[in-house]
Amino acid sequence: MTDPIRWAGSGLETGPLFAERALPLLVKPGNGDPRLAVHLSRLWALAESRLHRHGGLLFRGFQVDGVEEFRAFAEGFGHPLLGYDFGSTPRTQVGEGIYTSTEYPPHQAIPLHNEQAYTREWPMKIWFHCAVAARHGGATPIADSRAIYRRIDPGLRQRFAAKGVMYVRNYGNGLDVPWTQVFNTQDRAQVETYCRAHGIACEWKDDGGLRTRQVCQGVARHPVTGEAVWFNQAHLFHVSNLEPEVRETLLEVLDEADLPRNAYYGDGTPLEAAALAEIRGVLDLETLSFPWREGDVLMLDNMLAAHARAPFEGPRRVVVAMAEPWRLET
Structure with missing residues (x-):
């Protein structure tokens, strides 16, 4: 990865996670306060500027104080969080607008997909928060839909x-x-x-x-x-x-x-x-994969970036939030 750069004097550090790949943009708190909530306004502005270009942002090195702080962070991007209506996989709601990632057995891989692309209405934004990283495996691979x-x-x-x-x-x-x-x-x-x-x-x-x-x-x-x-x-x-x-x-x-x-x-x-x-x-050719670190938050534009799940061993807890519904008109 190239050396991180400061973004607009905000104290945030940004840079590519993968050489010669725009997805995802890696964002770190720099030397300032690592609490995620403190940086919400700056991260919102960064997302407005960069999300459509990169397709996804990986916020790493920030402190996330539980599911409620993650919920408030996702909701802070300006849209109420969505329920999991007409879902295709088992999930458990763990907070208002917050769900577990798909509860398939750990040995199973989930192929790349855009959330709810099997219907005519889907969220434009999706966030993943790694509360517990698996001992082995358990990545959330991503790919550029373009x-x-x-x-x-x-x-x-x-x-x-x-x-x-x-x-x-x-x-x-x-x-x-x-x-x-x-x-x-x-x-x-x-x-x-x-x-x-x-x-x-x-x-x-x-x-x-x-x-x-x-x-x-x-x-x-x-x-x-x-x-x-x-x-x-x-x-x-x-x-x-x-x-x-x-x-x-x-x-x-x-x-x-x-x-x-x-x-x-x-x-x-x-x-x-x-x-x-x-x-x-x-x-397979377009898949990008990186190991989760506890505290990571991944924000994707759900139309520009697909996601998946790799098999894993040991406890793993990744929670999900979705917002900004878009409906394809007939």
Whole structure:
């Protein structure tokens, strides 16, 4: 990394975390007061100036006094924190607007994705705070969504742009997050109202489960910078994302239409294996990974930067906040 520089006389030190990569910008408190809350106004100004250029800021070396201080910090950027509506993974709320990171078993990796890119409404800002760093592994890898878009074959980009992605989800039977948790209600009428308002087709199954379908964007343009970004979770939702033995077992007992989740082109036609392989290969090439240090706060523009989770050993506690909803108009 190049030597850090002072930013606008603020006492903050900034510099690249990775040589020749803009993402993320590393920000340190310099020789001043290390308490994160003390620097909020300066960090807000820094984010206004640099976030769209870099896609993400890593605040390192600051003191964060627990979940409440992290919540106040994230909220201090000018937007109320969001709930985890229509979520796709298990999380636990640990404070107002603060959630655990995805609670998958430690040995599992979570592929790169932009938060809630599987729907038509998503947060523009997302923050991660490392309260406890894992003994081994547990990084939150990131990647520039603009660079991913540029590297994807133009023909494949055009297919995703023209067709979009259809996400099919089946809730129930203990195979995925239950619909009561996804929609934060036990009232079927409320689920139907939510789905109508968000362009989601839903149907109640004879076994008491729920199936939803939604056609969403394959690529998108950032509303502020105008830049094109790769913005979908087709590679993550598609059945091929499962371990082969898990996939084979599920397909032995379930029809394809009843899989917990799957993805298709927006017109319902299958996604090609070669297309998914190319997407995953590009994501691998663009992945940037760094070990967490306790106290770190990572702020991402959720459209400009994707994130993931590496497997880990030992205790790990990373909490998440989201803000500034953006909805794609039909």
